[in-house]
Amino acid sequence: MEFGPGESDGAGWLFALLADGSAExxxxxxxxxxxxxxxxxxxxxLLAGTPLDRRTVGALDPTADLDVTADRARTLSYPVAARPNGLVGGAV
Known part of the structure; x- marks a missing residue:
């Protein structure tokens, strides 16, 4: 595929972000x-795979429903911190 001057399919930008993968x-x-x-x-x-907790969810979206977010994380097999100590969701 050919692009005109200043045009792009965005692959360079997206690949650069994926290849870098840093929090920054x-x-x-x-x-x-x-x-x-x-x-x-x-x-x-999140990038380190640290179990999802109230602080992480709240830092990224203070209005997020913690139980819904924890359920979605579990569906994706992402670890979720257990409820003791005020952390999100039910037991893992």
Whole structure:
């Protein structure tokens, strides 16, 4: 496929983000897209596979329903912290 001057299919941009995969790169992209700061510590925790907890969910979306988010995470086989100590969802 050929593109005119200044045109692109976006593959270069998307591949660069996927290849980098750092919290910094993902946050920069999300901040550009959403127009507000993104909590780098929360993104880094997700990338590291740290069990999802109230702090991480709240840092990324303070209005998110914690139980719904935990259920969705479990559906994707993402670890979720157990309820003791005020963390999200039911037992893992």
């Amino acid at each position: 790169a993902i946050c920069a992209d999300a901040e550009k897209y959403h127009g507000h700061p993104v909590d780098r510590r929360a993104v880094a925790a």
